[in-house]
Amino acid sequence: MTLSPLVRFWRLINQYKKQIRLIYYYAIISGVVNLSLPLGIQAIINYLQTGELTTSWIVLVVFVLIGIAITGKIQINQLRIVEDIQQDIFAKSAFEFAYRIPKISRVNLDKVHAPELVNRFFDILTIQKGLPKILIDFSLAAFQIIFGLILLTFYSSYFIVLGISLFLIIYLIFKFTGPKGLETSIKESKYKYKLAHWLEEIASNTKTFKVLRKGNLHLQKTDNINLQYLENREAHFNILIKQFVLFIGFKVWVAAGLLVLGGILVFNQQMNIGQFVASEIIIIMIINSVEKIIRIVETIYDVLTALDKIGHVTDLELDKDTGNGELKDTANGVTIELVDISFKYPNQDHYVFNGLSAKIKPKAKVWLKGNTGKGKSTLLNILARMHSPEKGSVLINNRPSEYYSLDSFHEQIGYIGPNTGLFEGTIEENILIDRKVESKELDLILEKLFLKEHISKLKNGIKTKVDSRGRRMPKSTTQKIVLARYLVNNPAILLLEDPLQFIDEDEKKAIIDFIMDENKPWTVIVVADYLYWANKANQIIKL
Numbered sequence: 001m002t003l004s005p006l007v008r009f010w011r012l013i014n015q016y017k018k019q020i021r022l023i024y025y026y027a028i029i030s031g032v033v034n035l036s037l038p039l040g041i042q043a044i045i046n047y048l049q050t051g052e053l054t055t056s057w058i059v060l061v062v063f064v065l066i067g068i069a070i071t072g073k074i075q076i077n078q079l080r081i082v083e084d085i086q087q088d089i090f091a092k093s094a095f096e097f098a099y100r101i102p103k104i105s106r107v108n109l110d111k112v113h114a115p116e117l118v119n120r121f122f123d124i125l126t127i128q129k130g131l132p133k134i135l136i137d138f139s140l141a142a143f144q145i146i147f148g149l150i151l152l153t154f155y156s157s158y159f160i161v162l163g164i165s166l167f168l169i170i171y172l173i174f175k176f177t178g179p180k181g182l183e184t185s186i187k188e189s190k191y192k193y194k195l196a197h198w199l200e201e202i203a204s205n206t207k208t209f210k211v212l213r214k215g216n217l218h219l220q221k222t223d224n225i226n227l228q229y230l231e232n233r234e235a236h237f238n239i240l241i242k243q244f245v246l247f248i249g250f251k252v253w254v255a256a257g258l259l260v261l262g263g264i265l266v267f268n269q270q271m272n273i274g275q276f277v278a279s280e281i282i283i284i285m286i287i288n289s290v291e292k293i294i295r296i297v298e299t300i301y302d303v304l305t306a307l308d309k310i311g312h313v314t315d316l317e318l319d320k321d322t323g324n325g326e327l328k329d330t331a332n333g334v335t336i337e338l339v340d341i342s343f344k345y346p347n348q349d350h351y352v353f354n355g356l357s358a359k360i361k362p363k364a365k366v367w368l369k370g371n372t373g374k375g376k377s378t379l380l381n382i383l384a385r386m387h388s389p390e391k392g393s394v395l396i397n398n399r400p401s402e403y404y405s406l407d408s409f410h411e412q413i414g415y416i417g418p419n420t421g422l423f424e425g426t427i428e429e430n431i432l433i434d435r436k437v438e439s440k441e442l443d444l445i446l447e448k449l450f451l452k453e454h455i456s457k458l459k460n461g462i463k464t465k466v467d468s469r470g471r472r473m474p475k476s477t478t479q480k481i482v483l484a485r486y487l488v489n490n491p492a493i494l495l496l497e498d499p500l501q502f503i504d505e506d507e508k509k510a511i512i513d514f515i516m517d518e519n520k521p522w523t524v525i526v527v528a529d530y531l532y533w534a535n536k537a538n539q540i541i542k543l
């Protein structure tokens with residue numbers, strides 16, 4: 001279900017009800033105190049007309065100055081509250097992204113390019129920047145208009161008619177241009193993300209575009225997306241201009257109405273000159289506030305659009321975890337049974353499997369073979385519970401794998417797919433991922449994977465930092481570190497796809513001997529072209 005940006009905004013605001021209430025109280029006080037300026041000036045003029053420098057005059061001047069100082073202090077308080085909200089939104093969103101991204105269900109992740117999703121995080125900044133304007137400036141301007149109008153009605157009841165027409169016009173302008181403004185803003189932002197994604201694609205294929213520099217594909221594609229972006233931005237700008245023109249017309253109408261009315265009232269001696277000056281100041285305040293609201297409208301669109309964009313990430317369905325069983329006591333291995341499994345990808349017509357069955361004994365070492373496209377990777381994904389079969393089930397120790405909670409199940413799985421790599425951090429972090437492992441055990445694995453000597457030669461040993469995806473590291477070392485990650489905790493099931501491709505022959509054979517050792521408690525299901533795996537396997541499954 002996709003929520004409307006307004007609902008999202010409402011939900012966001014709801015989290016900070018208390019703070020926002022306080023901001024509004026301050027805005028109300030500010031709105032009232034601000035009126036001390038025109039009222040004070042009205043009285044000052046009246047005193048000045050008498051031509052005497054009286055104590056009352058001095059008291060009034062002080063009164064006006066205190067009013068100005070109080071509103072300043074109130075603004076500082078409001079800024080503090082909004083700053084706290086901004087910091088909170090940033091921190092909460094950071095955790096929401098970090099928590100959710102690894103848990104997004106595989107079906108949803110298949111549809112998107114996960115690193116690209118993260119670009120939407122930057123829209124948090126748009127929300128952060130927009131909030132003070134919406135919460136402080138908007139509320140202050142709105143209260144200023146309301147109180148100004150109320151005060152004007154004391155001068156003459158005709159001002160009531162003007163006040164009501166003012167609200168009606170603002171409402172109509174928003175009602176008729178608001179939805180279109182939001183729609184164009186969302187479209188504009190869609191192409192902004194498309195462009196950022198394409199630039200990231202160029203960045204991750206620099207070698208291709210460097211070597212084939214003569215072709216201009218990267219520029220052509222940039223140009224195409226740019227054009228679409230500009231087209232939609234122009235459409236959005238036109239709506240903003242339309243709103244602006246309507247607002248200006250409205251401003252002229254209000255100014256004319258208020259000024260003419262004020263003049264007539266003075267001529268008819270229903271108002272003295274002090275009251276006239278005061279009402280003019282109030283009118284200028286109202287007009288300025290209307291102007292402020294016009295300018296904030298653009299920010300409102302930006303914030304609503306940002307919420308919509310972030311929603312694209314936070315709405316993605318997470319892995320379903322209904323089981324609460326624990327997969328434990330695996331020292332003697334686990335049994336795996338595929339029972340009549342059927343599976344097809346959501347966007348495909350054909351079944352990858354239709355009634356696949358197989359039995360795998362505890363501690364089995366299985367070589368999974370099949371021509372390209374037969375579903376080897378898909379089967380490993382199903383076994384790792386990243387995909388769920390449409391029909392049939394996978395039994396682990398005679399229970400459907402969904403019986404086990406995902407946490408407990410994944411603790412017992414070592415899964416290496418084609419994209420499993422390193423993240424930016426130390427070698428230790430990349431291997432342990434926050435798990436506690438006895439140093440003896442870690443040492444043994446490092447030794448078996450021919451990593452121990454290599455690591456000991458590094459200046460910072462296992463604390464050495466590696467780049468994202470092991471950029472400046474030999475591919476063989478990267479593969480060994482990844483493998484170490486999944487061997488250190490003695491998992492019950494190892495699901496491996498080409499895990500040793502880049503490792504030298506001698507080392508590769510020794511590592512395969514270690515992984516495929518029949519005495520090891522783990523079950524191995526491996527997909528790899530290198531035939532030594534097959535030689536060491538005690539079961540072959542052909543798809």
Ligand SMILES: Nc1ncnc2c1ncn2[C@@H]1O[C@H](COP(=O)(O)OP(=O)(O)OP(=O)(O)O)[C@@H](O)[C@H]1O
Nearest residue numbers: 110345348352370371372373374375376377378379
């Ligand atoms: N995420 C996906 N969405 C849609 N179809 C997919 C997806 N992943 C794989 N497929 C399709 O499912 C079928 C099985 O793919 P899979 O990658 O599991 O086969 P494979 O035996 O591992 O192939 P290869 O040996 O080439 O890696 C193929 O037809 C493939 O195009």
